Amino acid sequence: MTTETKSAIRRVSPVCFAAAPGESEDRDGWQVVTRYENEGEEGPWLVDLSHRPRWDVQDGHVDALRPGGVSVPQEAGQCRLQDGLLINRMNRTQAAVWHLAGATDGMPAEAAYTDVGEATLMLALFGPQTLRICEKLSALDLAGLQRRPPFLVQGPLAHVPCQIVVAQRNSGDFGGGILWTCSRGYGRSMVHAVLDAGREFGLRPAGEQRFTDWLPSLSSD
Amino acid sequence: MALMITCPVCGPRNGYEFRYGGEDKGPRPAQRELSPGDWFQYVHANDCADGIQKEWWVHRDGCGVWFTTYRDTTVNREVPPPEEDA
Ligand SMILES: [Zn+2]
Numbered sequence: 001m002t003t004e005t006k007s008a009i010r011r012v013s014p015v016c017f018a019a020a021p022g023e024s025e026d027r028d029g030w031q032v033v034t035r036y037e038n039e040g041e042e043g044p045w046l047v048d049l050s051h052r053p054r055w056d057v058q059d060g061h062v063d064a065l066r067p068g069g070v071s072v073p074q075e076a077g078q079c080r081l082q083d084g085l086l087i088n089r090m091n092r093t094q095a096a097v098w099h100l101a102g103a104t105d106g107m108p109a110e111a112a113y114t115d116v117g118e119a120t121l122m123l124a125l126f127g128p129q130t131l132r133i134c135e136k137l138s139a140l141d142l143a144g145l146q147r148r149p150p151f152l153v154q155g156p157l158a159h160v161p162c163q164i165v166v167a168q169r170n171s172g173d174f175g176g177g178i179l180w181t182c183s184r185g186y187g188r189s190m191v192h193a194v195l196d197a198g199r200e201f202g203l204r205p206a207g208e209q210r211f212t213d214w215l216p217s218l219s220s221d
Numbered sequence: 222m223a224l225m226i227t228c229p230v231c232g233p234r235n236g237y238e239f240r241y242g243g244e245d246k247g248p249r250p251a252q253r254e255l256s257p258g259d260w261f262q263y264v265h266a267n268d269c270a271d272g273i274q275k276e277w278w279v280h281r282d283g284c285g286v287w288f289t290t291y292r293d294t295t296v297n298r299e300v301p302p303p304e305e306d307a
Pocket of ligand 1: 154228229230231232280283284285286
């Protein structure tokens, strides 16, 4: 778990919810809302994770690298989740590393690594009816019934090019969870589109704590 | 029906996720003793096939991969590779 640290750099998330923060903390220069008022108890929830560290890894032999001690999946579209670290294989030469649990020992110095945390935003949508909300936002096959979560889909969500990870799919209903990144300039319109699509299902913005509580339920390697 | 393109990584997707990268003209000609005329032909001249053409595409809104595929230009549909290239 991340400890509270003060930083001289002030970082601003591109994601902004029109909801009253209940609790927040300063973490490495980010103002992180851990709980909003009126989150509801049932979900579905939308959580801003833009403060979580993210790296791009690009190398002719990307398989040989072990970001954070975790091996890169062999095939494009595959994901590996281990100890709160998620690695998405994007194509022959590229992978994305998302520090879902927040902790990182710092980015390796090799040229293969680029810190993209401040180039993109990251959101999580999870809880009941999640896949119904997804169907309103994208023509991509996010239910992916023949694939086992977590898996990666690269394509448009709300018409914005995204890297989407289907992290959980509940059997028998439309519940589950997705995580995604896109260019941070889309922050406002992305949140607007997702909350609008989710309104009929009771979607609400939630603080980081909801995500932290949900993360251990994801199946990992 | 809208154009569908098959990405080698992501599978069949809406053509709007891709950017066209021009006709496939084979490998870049060797630099040594390359005449301006031949270079012009390679860079600018197109066959504009009336039928099946091999061409470059990039999955711009997806995985970012460049690849070649075949399209019937008369109906604007992706088609399987002709037998001699399969
Ligand atoms: Zn692709």
